Amino acid sequence: MVRNFRKGLFATTAVFGVATALGASAETLDEVMARRGLTQQDLVAAAKTYTPTGGRDEFIVFSSGGQSGQIMVYGVPSMRILKYVSVFTPEPWQGYGFDEESKKILDSAKVDGRELHWGDTHHPALSETNGDLDGEYLFINDKSAPRIGVISLHDFETQQIVVNPILQSEHGGAFVTPNSEYVIEAAQYPGVLGRGYAPLSQFNEKFRGAVTYWKFDRAAGRIDPKQSFAIELPPYSQDLSDAGKLDSDGWSFTNSFCAERYVGGIENGRPPFEAGCSQNDTDYLHVINWKKAEEVYKAGKVTMINDFPVISMQTAIDEGLVYLIAEPKSPHGVDVSPDGKYIVVGGKLDTQASVYSFEKIMKAVDEKKFAGTDPYGIPVIAMEDALHKQVALGLGPLHNQFDSKPCVVYTSLYVDSQIAKWDYCEGKVLDKISIHYNVGHLVAMEGESEHPAGKYLISLNKLSIDRFNPVGPLHPQNHQLIDISGDKMELLYDMPVPLGEPHYAAAISADKLKPLVRYKYGTDSRTGEKHPDAVRPGQERIERDGTNVKVYMTAIRSHFTPEIVEVNEGDTVEFVITNSERAEDETHGFSVSTYGVNLSLEPGKTATAKITADKPGVFSYYCTEFCSALHLEMTGFLAVKPKGYVEDQTAMAEGQQYTKDDYDKQTANNVATQEVIDQVVTYITGRNYQDFPEVVSLVEDATDQLNFAADAKTKAEDAAAKEDWQNATLWAGQWWQYQVKAADIGLRAKTYLDEHGAVKTEQ
Ligand code: K7E
Ligand code: CUA
Numbered sequence: 001m002v003r004n005f006r007k008g009l010f011a012t013t014a015v016f017g018v019a020t021a022l023g024a025s026a027e028t029l030d031e032v033m034a035r036r037g038l039t040q041q042d043l044v045a046a047a048k049t050y051t052p053t054g055g056r057d058e059f060i061v062f063s064s065g066g067q068s069g070q071i072m073v074y075g076v077p078s079m080r081i082l083k084y085v086s087v088f089t090p091e092p093w094q095g096y097g098f099d100e101e102s103k104k105i106l107d108s109a110k111v112d113g114r115e116l117h118w119g120d121t122h123h124p125a126l127s128e129t130n131g132d133l134d135g136e137y138l139f140i141n142d143k144s145a146p147r148i149g150v151i152s153l154h155d156f157e158t159q160q161i162v163v164n165p166i167l168q169s170e171h172g173g174a175f176v177t178p179n180s181e182y183v184i185e186a187a188q189y190p191g192v193l194g195r196g197y198a199p200l201s202q203f204n205e206k207f208r209g210a211v212t213y214w215k216f217d218r219a220a221g222r223i224d225p226k227q228s229f230a231i232e233l234p235p236y237s238q239d240l241s242d243a244g245k246l247d248s249d250g251w252s253f254t255n256s257f258c259a260e261r262y263v264g265g266i267e268n269g270r271p272p273f274e275a276g277c278s279q280n281d282t283d284y285l286h287v288i289n290w291k292k293a294e295e296v297y298k299a300g301k302v303t304m305i306n307d308f309p310v311i312s313m314q315t316a317i318d319e320g321l322v323y324l325i326a327e328p329k330s331p332h333g334v335d336v337s338p339d340g341k342y343i344v345v346g347g348k349l350d351t352q353a354s355v356y357s358f359e360k361i362m363k364a365v366d367e368k369k370f371a372g373t374d375p376y377g378i379p380v381i382a383m384e385d386a387l388h389k390q391v392a393l394g395l396g397p398l399h400n401q402f403d404s405k406p407c408v409v410y411t412s413l414y415v416d417s418q419i420a421k422w423d424y425c426e427g428k429v430l431d432k433i434s435i436h437y438n439v440g441h442l443v444a445m446e447g448e449s450e451h452p453a454g455k456y457l458i459s460l461n462k463l464s465i466d467r468f469n470p471v472g473p474l475h476p477q478n479h480q481l482i483d484i485s486g487d488k489m490e491l492l493y494d495m496p497v498p499l500g501e502p503h504y505a506a507a508i509s510a511d512k513l514k515p516l517v518r519y520k521y522g523t524d525s526r527t528g529e530k531h532p533d534a535v536r537p538g539q540e541r542i543e544r545d546g547t548n549v550k551v552y553m554t555a556i557r558s559h560f561t562p563e564i565v566e567v568n569e570g571d572t573v574e575f576v577i578t579n580s581e582r583a584e585d586e587t588h589g590f591s592v593s594t595y596g597v598n599l600s601l602e603p604g605k606t607a608t609a610k611i612t613a614d615k616p617g618v619f620s621y622y623c624t625e626f627c628s629a630l631h632l633e634m635t636g637f638l639a640v641k642p643k644g645y646v647e648d649q650t651a652m653a654e655g656q657q658y659t660k661d662d663y664d665k666q667t668a669n670n671v672a673t674q675e676v677i678d679q680v681v682t683y684i685t686g687r688n689y690q691d692f693p694e695v696v697s698l699v700e701d702a703t704d705q706l707n708f709a710a711d712a713k714t715k716a717e718d719a720a721a722k723e724d725w726q727n728a729t730l731w732a733g734q735w736w737q738y739q740v741k742a743a744d745i746g747l748r749a750k751t752y753l754d755e756h757g758a759v760k761t762e763q
Helices: 002-025 029-037 040-049 102-110 200-206 292-297 313-318 360-368 658-685 695-722 725-755
Strands: 058-062 069-077 082-086 125-129 131-144 146-153 157-165 180-187 207-219 229-234 238-243 249-254 281-291 303-307 308-311 322-328 332-334 340-346 350-355 379-383 386-390 397-402 408-413 418-423 427-432 439-447 454-461 477-483 490-495 505-509 541-547 549-555 559-561 566-570 572-579 589-590 599-601 606-612 617-620 635-641
Touching: 040 490, 040 695, 058 439, 058 566, 102 157, 102 606, 125 249, 131 505, 146 360, 180 238, 200 541, 207 249, 207 292, 229 292, 229 313, 238 332, 249 292, 249 332, 281 332, 292 308, 313 322, 322 340, 322 350, 322 360, 332 408, 340 397, 340 408, 340 559, 350 397, 350 418, 360 379, 386 427, 397 439, 408 439, 408 658, 427 505, 439 505, 454 505, 549 566, 549 589, 566 572, 566 599, 572 589, 572 599, 589 606, 599 606, 658 695, 658 725
Parallel strands: 229 308, 322 379, 332 397, 549 572, 566 635
Antiparallel strands: 058 069, 058 505, 069 082, 125 131, 131 146, 146 157, 180 207, 207 229, 238 249, 249 281, 281 322, 303 308, 332 340, 340 350, 350 386, 397 408, 408 418, 418 427, 439 454, 454 477, 477 490, 541 549, 549 559, 572 606, 589 599, 589 617, 617 635
16 A cells, blocks of 8 residues: 555656657647548637646636526636536535525525426526626526526525515516616516416506516625515516616616517417517617616605515606617617617517617607607607617527627627627628527627627527437537637537526636635535534534434545434434535535435535434435545445334444454554655645645645544554554554545645646755
């Protein structure tokens, strides 16, 4: 074993030697190009996206995961997937929906008492400070049930889900105001506010849309429903929203696609919704003064629906909060330009994109220059009084994203399967590129902020048809990376997405994200607070209160403490487990066989698995992450005694008997191992390791392990002094286990120093 350590220490150099030798005899670039049929252009695209081992990405994308109820996180330009963040859906790897702590979040996400096991995520929004992305929080909506999830980017975990008390359907969320004061959530299909009933024959009178402004409490990192409000809107089938910024800060914009207020009914011989909802040439863009609405709400001029404050349409009209502007047929995306001066709308059934001028809109509002009112009395501004430009782009313009170059916007063309690059100030098309196929949203880097970063654009395509190796009738979707740094758009990469339909995605510079490496000791990650039942090594215990058994447990490479838990049939058992590791990425899992339990315990985290021991038997629990060479040994037994079982007092029969020889052999091995560890320690401390925070934390971890080793050593020696060779040998073995872990961490630190150019220091 000692020899293996030495080998491990010096193996790295040998491996590099071999790799170089192989490289010399490998295929040439020309040969590879010929063999794989690659063009010069392909090579350029590859060079622009390829990320060598150990390399990092410049941008991080948070993509909606559609029907998965999750969010997908990936890097740009490599398009490597980094994580799925589960929001509305249980996800076992991360223990989400399996530990008691996260079950509370999913419990609070019930709608009308109903537990939902999925969500339809559409629009992620990153938190903003002064109109720029700050990398702290992420919000996402569920279209199928009107909900918003709040994710902390400190650990990429869902912290909160709020259920809209008045809507039955939503779509125009999540969009944030420039300082994340509010998260906007607009209705989609009209309903009776409060999810009530009215006959469809009274659609015009009883059905409504609405837009909700969820107050975000930045200090708490949570939406505060107690400071949130909604505005009642006509049943026009509201769609997407966007918040104004700079010049238009304080206003928000929500479009709609069925101002006809059509109710279908094919079964009764009526033309379907699709015919009735696209009959008129225009729908309505809602222009809303949310700053003023906030004052109206604070002044108490609201109606309570399901205990939620709603500003009625009449109050909104009286107070001058809402205006309508005609917008071309069945619009979809509505996006405010980085300077806040323009609002760009794509009309799905129009070939043009329409650019509205905020200045013109304000002029009409100030001069009360209206074309009339809608059937509910809301002032309507004439399109010609608000329009800056209309530009013919192609078929099916949907969504818009802004470039870092002034006046440049990209619009997805669903029907044409193209992306148009155009100038919204001058109103002219600059370039077009074909994508494969049927693009929905598109995302440019920080493309919704006041300072877009440009460089890359991703086309989020609905269909992939024939692009990838076939995997049956259900195809993956396709995210296509496009280089937008030059005058012409250049397609770089296709990424199949087997998760759910991508709607919108949000992209941020990677350097703005500063996630944790480990939790503060004993953190409940679902609240971010200290877990009341977290214990440190040495404090582990089992407590019984009637038929409730609580196991205060720790997990560290490679054992749980305690390892044997005995309960009675019918008991409720809670395993509250703290991962007491400090080492980066040393996550443990926890599963109890046949009981449907899986926890993810990242370093420092505390989580609870709760079961009812309703089946007598002996069930193993084990760690579900391959955490060390002795991972398989990270196990224990839950013994569930049958009702009325009578104890029989036999002592534990050892499987193996140890002698003084065994003890001496083990201790000799340990002493030799210690020499290797000492060499590594000398190597590290002989360098400027304190300049590398990564290494400093590894050294702390190794020191922890060595302290445990010293403790086990004392126990071994005490037993040896009593000539208890059984325990002496076993504790000596445990002493060695801690040494192995310390050596493993030491080697990681040494490799890190070697790779990062550490220098020798004076000793
Ligand atoms: Cu799919 Cu924004 Cu919900 Cu368009 S939406 S594509
Ligand atoms: Cu812990 Cu495997």
